[in-house]
Each structure stands twice: as structure tokens, then as C-alpha cells.
Amino acid sequence: EERAVSLVGTILSDRVGLLPQRMAKSRRNPMSVPVREVCVRIETGKILRILSNDLDAPAEEIAALYKRRWAIELFFRWVKQTLKIRHFLGNSENAVRIQIAVALIAYLLLQMAKADQTTVASPLAFARLVRANLMHRRRIDRLLQPTGSPPHSPHQMSLQW
CATH class of the missing domain: 1.20.890 (cAMP-dependent Protein Kinase, Chain A)
Structure with a gap:
């Protein structure tokens, strides 16, 4: 089923249909209910095909939800790569x-x-x-310089190796 879309927005098409019964040679399709395909043109000019099982929401809302979800995914990718957080220590x-x-x-x-x-x-x-x-208590501009020996105190015993 083709649904009507606005000509001014970034939504190119809005369709409802069924996925094929078999996805591969021996794999059955787990989705037997109708799904929705919303085609969207993003800022870079690429066309995204978003599949959803929400048949009631407007296509613009589905595209906006996907855009927010993608921003969250990018944030967590940045956190993992830049901040070196591999896993979270707490669940709350x-x-x-x-x-x-x-x-x-x-x-x-x-x-x-x-x-x-x-x-x-x-x-x-x-x-x-x-x-x-x-x-070590050192200035940042002196981190590459080798550390000098600690000051010698005449009151402290020294060992000759």
C-alpha cells in the first residue's frame, strides 16, 4: 500500500507491505505482520530506507525518531572511541x-x-x-626531561652498590 506524502518535506515515499516468507536459503522470516517502509533523504543527499512496525504514526514522526536515535548512537560511539569507556560500571x-x-x-x-x-x-x-x-609532581613542560636524583641529605645513609 502506497501512502500519500508531502511534496515539500524530506519524506520520499511511505509504503506498507509484507516481507518475503524466506529471507535466505533456510531462514524463515520472523516478521509475519505488515511492516512500513519510509524512504527519507538526509542532509548529505543519501536516501535511507527505514523499516518500522508502527503503522499508525506519521512518516515525519518516524523519520524524526530515527534521526534522534541515530544521534544517540553517534554519541555513544564517540564515548567509546574518545573517552575509552568500554562498559559501564553501574546499571542505573x-x-x-x-x-x-x-x-x-x-x-x-x-x-x-x-x-x-x-x-x-x-x-x-x-x-x-x-x-x-x-x-609524579612535575610540570607538564618538563615531562620529557629525565628525573634528577633526589637531593642528598647528609643525615641519611647512602649505600654504594
Whole structure:
């Protein structure tokens, strides 16, 4: 069934139909109910085919929901790649928010520190250098310089190896 679409929007077509009974050689189709296909042209010019089992909502609403869902997917991909969060330590919304906030703060502090120095060009190399010197009290511009020996006190015994 072809449904009417607005000529001014980004919706190209809106159709309702059934999927084939067999999806592959020996695989049966789990969807025996009618599905809806909404074709949308996005900002880049690509055409997306969105399949949905919602037969009642307007096509514009389905496209808007998909767009918001895709923005959430991109955010979590960025979180995994940039903030290096592979899994969440808690299951509650508060635990996830706190873990993302802490990772964002650490990321921003690292970016600000990298912007202040000029000795290390690569962000990954700088992050590794900071991680290696995290417990040392040193200035950022002196992280690459070798550490000097601790000051010698005449009151402390020294061993000659």
C-alpha cells in the first residue's frame, strides 16, 4: 500500500507491505505482520530506507525518531572511541551519568594540558606520557626531561652498590 506524502518535506515515499516468507536459503522470516517502509533523504543527499512496525504514526514522526536515535548512537560511539569507556560500571542512570561526566572531565583536562605544551605533538603520545607520570609532581613542560636524583641529605645513609 502506497501512502500519500508531502511534496515539500524530506519524506520520499511511505509504503506498507509484507516481507518475503524466506529471507535466505533456510531462514524463515520472523516478521509475519505488515511492516512500513519510509524512504527519507538526509542532509548529505543519501536516501535511507527505514523499516518500522508502527503503522499508525506519521512518516515525519518516524523519520524524526530515527534521526534522534541515530544521534544517540553517534554519541555513544564517540564515548567509546574518545573517552575509552568500554562498559559501564553501574546499571542505573545516575551511575552512567557520573561515569560519562568523570570521563569528560578527564578528557577535557587532558586536552587543555596538551594545548599548553608544544613538545609532544601526538595526543596519544601525550596521554601515555601523562599516564606514566601521573603520580609524579612535575610540570607538564618538563615531562620529557629525565628525573634528577633526589637531593642528598647528609643525615641519611647512602649505600654504594
